[in-house]
Amino acid sequence: MYRLVASSADGGAVLQRLDAAGTPADSPEEVSAQDFATAVRRIETAERPRWAWLRTAETYPALLAAGADVGRCHDLSLCAAILRNSARVTDYTPLDGITTDGVPTAPGSLPPSAVSQLQGSLFEPGPPPGPSPGHLRAELAAQLAAVGRSPARARLALLLAAESAGSLIATEIQHAGVPWDTGVHDALLRERLGPRPSNGARPALLEAKAAELRALLNAPQLNPDSPQELMRALHRAGIDARTTRAWELREFTHPAIGPLLEYRKMARLLSANGWAWLDAWVSDGRFRPEYVVGGVVTGRWSSRGGGAMQIPGDVRSAARALPGHRLIVADASQLEPRVLAALAGDEPMAAAARGRDLYAGIAEAGFGGDRAQAKVALLGAIYGATTGESGRLMPQLTRLYPRAVRFVEQAARDGERGLTVSTHLGRSTPAPSERWVRSQRTASADEQRRADALARDRGRFTRNFVVQGTAAEWAECWMAELRVRLRRIAQRGLTAELVYFLHDEVMVHAEDAAVAECAKAVEEAAGAAGRLLFPGAPVEFPLSVAVVESYDQAK
Known part of the structure; x- marks a missing residue:
């Protein structure tokens, strides 16, 4: 059974029960924006439906903020993107108004501090209304019919379910956030770069490294952040490099090369994960990146800010479990x-x-x-x-x-x-x-x-x-299976949060009393994902699992 969600003209929501083919099973129910989360909690408890909506990334964040999480959904935009291109589908074209780029239009690529301002209610006044309930019903029915006509219907149905589950997981990960110790991060920056500067100046240690580099290159006015200026200074010093790539610079023995590489490493830390990054992406002690499900053509996830797809080793020590908790970090060994x-x-x-x-x-x-x-x-x-x-x-x-x-x-x-x-x-x-x-x-x-x-x-x-692409499908099935198990643990009042994902790696934040059970859930979910995709295949998908206090200890 499905429950359709569409926006109403007055900023509320229209809810309607649909059967397995997407056909209306009763009359639509209209609720105000203020009552929407309450209605979702009521229906979720009574029916456990599969919610069908235009985009999870637009609808689900406000529900989570209001304490209304859901078990299953069908993301019409993500599913349309898959079906539109699939060689295993015939006679399907998304209806007008159903975008298939998979990229959320709201809240957009904004840092959490800005996103929180947009989550006061589900449908803020201002944006034009989305597709009508009838339009969304027709799109869902068209998608279900396209899958039903396919000779690969079972696999396609699993793919759409996994992708939609991924959309829920991505939103929940952003809502939960990776526990982040800003004190540890700030201390690391001070140690590597010097005290936090004001007015956009370079930190003291970085400026000192720049001064050392200027002296060694005999270029007192050099801005080492300018590739053009740097290349001219290198050539004047007799370093005939064609580029400023590290691997090429290491071929030269000039005394400026070491300080230059060190400067660039320090500058990269400042720009990628410095104090501005902390201000933008860490709130209430959590790093909350924005994932884009299916953001890569193969189906891999990408991110739209915060560097979620690569937390560098320099700052992983700041990803730290709360007192009385542990991080469970697991990655699939040689997945592809x-x-x-x-x-x-x-x-x-x-x-x-x-x-x-x-x-x-x-x-x-x-x-x-x-x-x-x-x-x-x-x-x-x-x-x-x-x-x-x-x-x-x-x-x-x-x-x-x-x-x-x-x-x-x-x-x-x-x-x-x-x-x-x-x-x-x-x-x-x-x-x-x-x-x-x-x-x-x-x-x-x-x-x-x-x-x-x-x-x-x-x-x-x-x-x-x-x-x-198939490895990405396995990973989404792994996370979907893990999500089910973690929700069961959390229903007993224990902390068991999926807080991070990177291609073939997950991170769970769990209180001490739930750590063993969560680690077991991670392993069991991997086995279940393998059986879902390749029933009967003699292929193992082993994991490397570490229970640690901070992310750097897992590697």
Whole structure:
């Protein structure tokens, strides 16, 4: 059963019960903005429906702020984006007004301090009303019918459910936030950079490093933050670098190189995670980034501020559990290679990874025990690095695991021909652009070389798409399964919060009494995700799990 949510003309909400096909099961109920959360709590308790709404990122934050969490939803915009491109769907086009970019339009990419000002009620006056209830009903019915007509209906249904669950999880993670000790963070900044400056000046230690660099380069007016000025100063000092990239600078022995690299490291800390970052993204002792579900074409999440997809090691010590609590940090070991083994049905590769490190198992099977070579060969197959060292090792990998290599090679050949490829559950690559198609219809030798290069680029993309996209599906199923288990623990009055996610890694914040149960839930959820996607497949998805006081202790 579904419960449709649409905005009403006066800023409230229209709620309506729908059957499994999206057909109205009773008359719509209109509630005011003030009563909306109360109505949701009442219906959630009585019916446990699957809520259907235009965008979770627009509707759910205010519900959470009002204490109304929900169990399931169907995000019409995210699902439309999947169905619009899926090669396993025919005769589906989103209705007018149903955007499929997957990017929330409100509250937007704002820091938590600004977001909180927008969450006083569900529908603030001002923005134009969204699609009507009838329009949303028709869109839901069209999506459900499209899935029902697909020969891959079961997988597509799982994909839409996982993506929608991901939208709930992303909102809940932002609402909960990573526990963040601003005192620890500030002390770290002071130690590395000096006291917090005023009026936008450089911190004292950073300015001292800049002065040292100016002296060594004999450039008293140098602004080391300007690439153009820096390049001119380097050349005047006899450092004939073509770029200011660290790997190239390290090739020179000039005494300024060390201080320059150190300056850039310090400047990067200031710009990426300095005091301005603390002010913008940490509130009430929590780091609250904004995730974008399906923000990458493969289905991976991205973020729209705060650097959620990469908390650098320099500041991880500030991600710290509250007193009487612990952080449970878990990441899936060698997720993408294991996904490839399951996708390809390559039992020898699955056996090489059973109960041990996958690369070590492959090395033992055919690379003379050299784990590094096994890793280079397998990642080369997945990411398309089939020249150089990877290319040299590819024949041996092919002899060992022909089905796995053939799977990614076929995806690459399909991409080179302009065909669409799909993940295990049915997310598909966009069709090649008209410009790409025109590039393949060439005549001259130079044009042909360019066309061949573009075709190979697309082949590398499609080769990785099927693996990375399926890994993203596994991760969403993992989190969805974990969410169910954590909600059961929390219903007993224990703190069990999913507070962070990064591709194949999750972080749970739990009180001491719930730590063991939460750690078990993380492990069980991973096993359940594997069975959901690949029932009966002999592939394991092991985790590395650490119970720590601060995030830096997990690595």
